[in-house]
Amino acid sequence: MSATEVTGEAELAEAIRGAEGPLSVQGGNTRGMAGCGAALSVAGLSGIRLYEPGALTLVAQAGTPLSEIEDALAAEGQRLAFEPMDHRALLGGSGTPTIGGVFAANISGPRRLSVGAARDFLLGVRFVDGRGRIVKNGGRVMKNVTGYDLVKLIAGSCGSLGVLTEVALKVMPVPETSATLCLAGLDDHKAVKAMAQAMRSPFEVTGAAHDPARRLTLLRLEGFAPSVRYRLDRLRALLAPVGADMRVLEAEESEAAWQEQRDVTAFAKAPGDVWRVHCRPTEAVEIANRAAAEAHLFDWAGGLVWLRMAPGTDLRARLGNYEGHATWVRAAAETRAACAREQPASPGVTRLRAGLRAQFDPRGILNRDRAGQP
Incomplete structure (x- = not known):
């Protein structure tokens, strides 16, 4: 069934107020966030409202294609520092990623371990809640707010508390250059130790990942060219005792390698379920x-583990107790039937989520099966 598309905030509010059942909210529909119910598209809420390069701030409607925002930023030598993942290859999608989808799912790439998550760059939001009310929170500067910090709550809620219509965000300058130190031949234990040592160093590593299949560990440095070169030499000396073969990927090759890591390209065409596990x-x-x-x-120096499992595997039962949580990103029908997408929350968090849901979507109509996500 084709989606009903709205092109304005007031129209969206009216559509939600008049809804007689659950709504499946969609933007570019590339990240697997849509819930059950009648499809409601906000892709028509598109366009950059305000961009102030000197203030490092941008305001855009939620349905604005991510590529449009990245092109505007690139023209001014700026970027989204949290490098959001493009899910299309992994999920087999062909839609258009939107900035609203990025923040609704709090999509953050390899640079998260050094600069923070997507929600840390979100300054303000406008959204329509499940009652059809238009809500605004935050602004174009970082500041404290009273009551709910809705900017932080809405990021990662996957449309279950409200439908984003506009976001204000902080952007960052593109560094002069980047390079990646590659360590070859390390097993998982040695790779995680090497990544931890690099992250503890004063050399400002902005990416730390390991591919066990290729026994290749990647450590990224960014900044002014002389600084990057100096830090590369020092990092190489620091890690010399691990006994790995080392080489350097320069700017373009480095960027391509991290894009593959960001989008989990290695799993894109391989069969099976794909899970992501956040852990120590x-x-x-x-x-x-x-x-x-x-x-x-491994990404985030080991804090994020991507796993490709046989279809139907209950990964959570296999992992048992640990400090973290597992979420399936791509799953076969038998997995979807047996395992909830999100890790079951503790009783306290469940009560908190239920309270928020009652406040913002008492009818439970917005992306119903994603209600446990905030």
Whole structure:
């Protein structure tokens, strides 16, 4: 069934107020966030409202294509520092990623471990809640707010508290250059130790990942060219005792390698379910061992583990207790039937979520099966 598309905030509010059942809210529909019910598209809410390069701020409607925003920023030598993942290859989609979808799902890439998550760059929001009320919170500068910090609540809620219509965000300058130090031949234990050592160093590493299949560990440095070169030399000397073969990927090759890591390209055409596990980096290797996955990848210096599992595997039962949570990103029908997408929350968090849901969507009509996400 084709989606009903709205082109204005007032029209969206009216559509939600008049809804007689659950709504499946969609933007570019590339990230698997839509819930059950009648499809409601906000892709028509598109356009950059305000861009002030000197103030490092941008305001855009939620349905604005991510590519349009990235092109506008690139023209001014700026970027989205949290490098949001493009899910299309992994999920087999062909839609258009939108800035609203990025913040609704709090999509953050490899640079998250050094600059923070997408929600940390969100300054203000406008959204329509489940009652059809238009809500505004925050602004174009960082500031404290009274009551709910809706900017933080709405980011990552996957449309279950309200439908984003506009976002104000902070952007960052593109560094002069980047380079990646590649360590070849390390097993998982040695790779995680090397990444931890690099992150503890004063050399400002902005990406730390490991591909066990290729036994390749990536450490990214960014900034002014002389600084990057100096830090590369120092980092190489620091990690010399690990015994890895080392080489450097320069700017373009480095960027391509991190885009593949960001989008989990290695799993895109391979069969099976794909899960992401957030955990303590010190537990990453044990998590991978317990999972007995067909393949795995480490990002965020081990704080994020990507796992490719046989269809229908209950990964959470296999992992048991640990400090973290597992979410399936791509799953076969038998997995979807047996496992909720999100990790079941503790009783306290469940009560908190229910309270928020009652406040913002008492009818429970917005992306109903994503209600546990905030």
